[in-house]
């Protein structure tokens with residue numbers, strides 16, 4: 780689950796690559812602010828593909844670690860970190 784989709788507006792070149800690569804269609808374009816935003820945070824799988832796709836590293840996925848639901852692999856990663 781997504782807590783926040785941070786976008787550094789000073790870096791963003793408005794290429795919309797982050798929208799294109801999100802396989803869950805979490806990200807949409809804010810026409811007014813001319814920047815991407817996380818419209819469907821519950822659907823986010825915290826895969827960070829949008830971060831990797833951004834050519835200028837302007838986007839950052841902040842997961843909601845307090846959420847009751849986690850994608851399965853994120854839960855696994857957390858367990859691995861505990862060991």
Ligand code: SF4
Pocket residue numbers: 781800801802803804805806822823824825826827828829830840
């Ligand atoms: S982390 Fe993955 S699922 Fe979440 S917004 Fe980015 S590309 Fe979409």
Ligand code: SF4
Pocket residue numbers: 786790791792793794795796797798815832833834835836837838
């Ligand atoms: S991929 Fe990066 S530069 Fe392109 S619209 Fe998204 S945040 Fe902006």
